[in-house]
Amino acid sequence: MELEELFSYRRSTRMYEKQQITEEQLQQILEAAQNAPLAVGNRPKARLTVVQNMEILNEIRECCKTESRRNPGVIRDSLYGAPTLILVSESSLSEDRIELCDAACIIENMMLEATNLGLGCCYIWGCLSKLRANSELLRKLDLEKEQVILSGFICGTPVKPLYAKKREAITINRI
Numbered sequence: 001m002e003l004e005e006l007f008s009y010r011r012s013t014r015m016y017e018k019q020q021i022t023e024e025q026l027q028q029i030l031e032a033a034q035n036a037p038l039a040v041g042n043r044p045k046a047r048l049t050v051v052q053n054m055e056i057l058n059e060i061r062e063c064c065k066t067e068s069r070r071n072p073g074v075i076r077d078s079l080y081g082a083p084t085l086i087l088v089s090e091s092s093l094s095e096d097r098i099e100l101c102d103a104a105c106i107i108e109n110m111m112l113e114a115t116n117l118g119l120g121c122c123y124i125w126g127c128l129s130k131l132r133a134n135s136e137l138l139r140k141l142d143l144e145k146e147q148v149i150l151s152g153f154i155c156g157t158p159v160k161p162l163y164a165k166k167r168e169a170i171t172i173n174r175i
Contacts, residue, residue: 001115006112009163009164010112011115011162012121013155013156014122015080015158016081016083016154017159019157020052020084021156021157026052026084028117029114029117029155030110033086036105036108038105039098039101042102045092045099046088046102046106047089047090047091047147048086049143050085050086051086056140059140061077061079064127064130065127066127078124079154082120082122082154084156086153086154087149088107088150090103090147092146102150104151107123107152119155119157122153123153128149128151
């Protein structure tokens, strides 16, 4: 897919088929993550945790349930049924929290590669405070003590195929 076309197909997918992505697809996504630009010196601090074990994913789903923003009172699966979750964590956060930018760069690279492969994906953020507070689940994720989960990425085969989408323009101020 050409880059401009890839941008128009890239979106947040919130409905997935149950089947797992292939090992080849996962490796391509992880390779894209490795090519993300990170702040100087942060590469050794960054860590990716791939979760595909359904038992652990279901525990994370249960832990991270949140109320729907569109339908108040409705509790939803914050992972949207996706079969793969990749968590981005880093150790020793700096005062300026540049590591959050690192996580965003890593995730956007993974999202672009997933889209290129015809997979759906979504950035996971808001519900992760619940996961960070669950010491039992953190142990199951085998994170080193100083590692802090910054953000997450889910992916899988979308229920509806991806398509190009025209987006509302972001306001631009030129000075």
